[in-house]
Amino acid sequence: MDLIANHITHRFGDLAVLDDVSFTVGAGEVVAIVGPSGCGKSTLLSILGGLLQPTSGAPELRGAPPADSLNPLTFVFQDFALLPWATVEENVEFPLLHAQLSAAQRRVLVEDALRRTGLTDFRQTYPKQLSGGMRQRVGISRALAVRPAILLMDEPLSALDSQTRELLMEDFVRLLADGGMGAVYVTHNLEEAARLADRIVVLSRRPGRIREVVTVPMTRTERGETAAREKLLALQNQIWSLIRHEAIDAEREVQHA
Amino acid sequence: MLDRAPSTDTPVKSEATRRVRFRGAGFVPASSRFGGWIALALVIALWQAAGSVGLVNPLFLPAPSAIVRAIYELAMSGALWQHLSASLLRIGVGWLLGTAAGIAVGFAIGLSRLARSVGITFISALFPIPKIALLPLLILWLGIGEEPKIATIALGVFFSTAISVYSGVDAVPRNLIRMAQSFNVPFATIVRKVIWPGALPAILAGFRITASVALLLVVSAEMIGAQYGIGAFVLQAGNLMQTDQLLAGVVILSVFGLAVGKVINLLETRLLHWR
Numbered sequence: 001m002d003l004i005a006n007h008i009t010h011r012f013g014d015l016a017v018l019d020d021v022s023f024t025v026g027a028g029e030v031v032a033i034v035g036p037s038g039c040g041k042s043t044l045l046s047i048l049g050g051l052l053q054p055t056s057g058a059p060e061l062r063g064a065p066p067a068d069s070l071n072p073l074t075f076v077f078q079d080f081a082l083l084p085w086a087t088v089e090e091n092v093e094f095p096l097l098h099a100q101l102s103a104a105q106r107r108v109l110v111e112d113a114l115r116r117t118g119l120t121d122f123r124q125t126y127p128k129q130l131s132g133g134m135r136q137r138v139g140i141s142r143a144l145a146v147r148p149a150i151l152l153m154d155e156p157l158s159a160l161d162s163q164t165r166e167l168l169m170e171d172f173v174r175l176l177a178d179g180g181m182g183a184v185y186v187t188h189n190l191e192e193a194a195r196l197a198d199r200i201v202v203l204s205r206r207p208g209r210i211r212e213v214v215t216v217p218m219t220r221t222e223r224g225e226t227a228a229r230e231k232l233l234a235l236q237n238q239i240w241s242l243i244r245h246e247a248i249d250a251e252r253e254v255q256h257a
Numbered sequence: 258m259l260d261r262a263p264s265t266d267t268p269v270k271s272e273a274t275r276r277v278r279f280r281g282a283g284f285v286p287a288s289s290r291f292g293g294w295i296a297l298a299l300v301i302a303l304w305q306a307a308g309s310v311g312l313v314n315p316l317f318l319p320a321p322s323a324i325v326r327a328i329y330e331l332a333m334s335g336a337l338w339q340h341l342s343a344s345l346l347r348i349g350v351g352w353l354l355g356t357a358a359g360i361a362v363g364f365a366i367g368l369s370r371l372a373r374s375v376g377i378t379f380i381s382a383l384f385p386i387p388k389i390a391l392l393p394l395l396i397l398w399l400g401i402g403e404e405p406k407i408a409t410i411a412l413g414v415f416f417s418t419a420i421s422v423y424s425g426v427d428a429v430p431r432n433l434i435r436m437a438q439s440f441n442v443p444f445a446t447i448v449r450k451v452i453w454p455g456a457l458p459a460i461l462a463g464f465r466i467t468a469s470v471a472l473l474l475v476v477s478a479e480m481i482g483a484q485y486g487i488g489a490f491v492l493q494a495g496n497l498m499q500t501d502q503l504l505a506g507v508v509i510l511s512v513f514g515l516a517v518g519k520v521i522n523l524l525e526t527r528l529l530h531w532r
Contacts, residue, residue, distance in 0.1 A: 049439060050439075051435055051438065051439060071439075071440055071441060073439075074439070074440070075436070075439045077432060077436060079432055081430075081432045081433055081435070081436035083433060083450075083451065083454070084531055084532075085454045085455075085529075085531040086531075094437075094440070094442075094450065095437075095440035095442065097442075097446065097450070098441070098442055098443055098446050126531050128531070128532075146440065
């Protein structure tokens with residue numbers, strides 16, 4: 001199943017946020033979206049996931065989702081969006097409650113999702129008892145439970161410390177390794193984008209337009225190797241040079257806002 | 258190999274050192290477990306002593322022992338239960354009716370644009386009216402029996418409940434609702450599984466307020482038109498200058514308020530254990 005951004009334009013009142021953004025996320029492909037602060041990255045993701053109505057253009061799907069997918073487009077949120085009154089297990093089970101599944105079927109899906117994210121021993125824990133990294137694991141586990149075709153990740157690591165980010169990045173690489181699941185990964189962190197994405201969509205300053213689409217010229221497995229570091233660093237520098245001036249302008253604009 | 262720094266780093270003593278002054282004390286008030294009870298016992302003891310040695314005229318302020326005796330006599334004569342049961346029935350029915358209506362209207366205001374624009378206008382206009390002022394009108398509409406007293410309590414409870422419920426619904430983090438929508442969770446399930454538990458802390462805080470409102474209104478309503486009830490009893494005792502009985506009624510009201518507070522604490526502990 002492909003996800004297509006078809007000439008998406010969006011305005012918040014008089015403020016133009018996105019201007020004619022078009023690209024396609026192929027089945028099993030990971031596309032990162034980067035750009036200066038306020039360029040509309042998260043807005044674009046909300047539109048792609050059907051949480052926000054664009055002013056013009058539309059998000060579209062092409063092809064059938066996997067047969068076992070209960071929610072083909074599934075978000076992983078920056079702030080985790082966990083129900084604080086529910087245990088880890090209940091949070092993971094939450095999106096399955098309204099699906100036409102028996103309790104036994106739900107249990108199998110929850111077990112599998114908890115196992116894949118290393119949360120089996122934390123099933124009865126409440127979110128407030130968990131570290132930020134573990135909370136995001138619950139968010140990922142909840143997303144995996146519905147067998148998504150494409151994960152929509154809105155800066156999923158930005159609220160975490162660098163060590164936890166590194167560990168979760170390894171988890172993402174592992175989860176996306178077999179190409180069975182694609183992702184749109186919004187980030188301001190160029191290292192994360194270069195590490196995870198097959199292609200990187202670089203947006204301009206507001207209103208966000210596509211400046212360039214950069215293809216990462218190696219597999220995700222290769223990127224973990226020491227020899228690849230220089231190439232990845234060069235790629236990050238290349239993207240940074242594209243957005244640096246606009247990032248400076250955007251930051252000044254925010255400060256004067 | 259890494260060069261390691263010495264494990265201890267003693268300051269060079271060439272100059273006199275002085276300790277950095279601690280400035281972080283205070284602003285963390287902690288209540289002691291028994292402090293309140295000890296203070297209460299001390300006040301009662303002083304009050305009793307003042308009464309016993311004749312410093313205070315018992316007509317103006319009866320001693321605690323006289324109040325306890327009055328409560329005991331009331332209990333033994335059966336009058337206490339008669340008055341208490343009448344008040345409890347009015348509070349119970351009025352509170353339940355007002356709470357049910359307040360929750361329904363509060364949720365409607367919290368969830369529907371139409372209900373919000375209409376409801377908030379009406380609530381803003383009617384909430385500040387002292388509900389007891391409506392009692393004569395309610396008597397005119399509903400007759401002289403229990404109904405106007407219950408309706409007065411229900412009205413008082415309704416407005417506070419509706420306000421706390423829609424404030425609670427408004428305070429539910431929008432990201433949780435968007436999360437549920439992103440999983441195609443139906444509206445009714447979002448209300449039941451996200452909005453209701455998210456609004457519950459505000460709803461329970463509202464219960465604490467409405468319990469006090471109900472107590473206030475039952476006493477006022479019973480003072481205006483009732484033969485039985487704690488309010489009627491306090492009024493009769495006052496008219497007859499039986500100040501020990503009057504204060505017995507006040508103590509009973511206070512104990513009732515404390516008991517309701519304890520029940521709400523218990524509810525909060527049970528339902529909001531995740532906080």
